[in-house]
Amino acid sequence: MLSVSGVVKRYAQPEGEVTVLAGVDLSIASGEAVALLGESGSGKSTLLHLAAGLDTPDAGIIQVGGQALAAMDDRALAALRRGTVSLVFQQFHLIGTLSVADNIRFQAALCGRLDAAFEAELIDRLGLATQLDKYPHQLSGGQQQRVAIARALLHRPALVLADEPTGNLDERSSGAVMALFRDLVKAAGSALLMVTHSRDMADYLDRRLWLREGRLHHEPG
């Protein structure tokens, strides 16, 4: 579902050009959940942004669902971000003027993929049934995160890209939300690439990869 091949990314820095990604290869199948670990500054967010089509590599090919991002124009990239790739960040980006129910349906409505049965399953499993008429500011951080998860998955995106999705939660709730997130990503049939600093959170997923010196490794350094 996600295929990254020979990807290189360089940035101009005051001390000169820095090669952040020096030839990254990665393949994630539908229904597979992969954790991306690595020290601060190792390029995890850079790789996530490239996979989302928010930035372009200096070399290499990135394909989502068999389509090369480099071949897409702005319209195609916008459609990709609306319907095919879902982003889940530490900040929830819920819409303050919409109820919880409307926030959950927001992205699925945008791409014409509302699904009442899956919506009911997400609401039930994320424990949001009593929160639907509330507004985001009336929820706890953990509840807001669960709304963001439901919104990101309802339209069954091909690829979910997550950056420390449980970073704002305490350790006990993090584990529970992580297990639920993994199960629901699989129920949606999506592929998942998740950046995390926590080996504990990474252990909930199918595979772990470490970014080090611009390349992916199967073991910590």
Ligand SMILES: Nc1ncnc2c1ncn2[C@@H]1O[C@H](COP(=O)(O)OP(=O)(O)OP(=O)(O)O)[C@@H](O)[C@H]1O
């Ligand atoms: N737009 C940019 N311009 C210049 N340098 C950048 C830019 N974005 C990232 N970098 C550099 O690229 C390197 C990798 O950054 P990135 O944010 O991908 O790391 P990370 O592994 O996600 O770090 P963290 O775990 O701290 O979030 C860093 O050295 C950073 O300074």
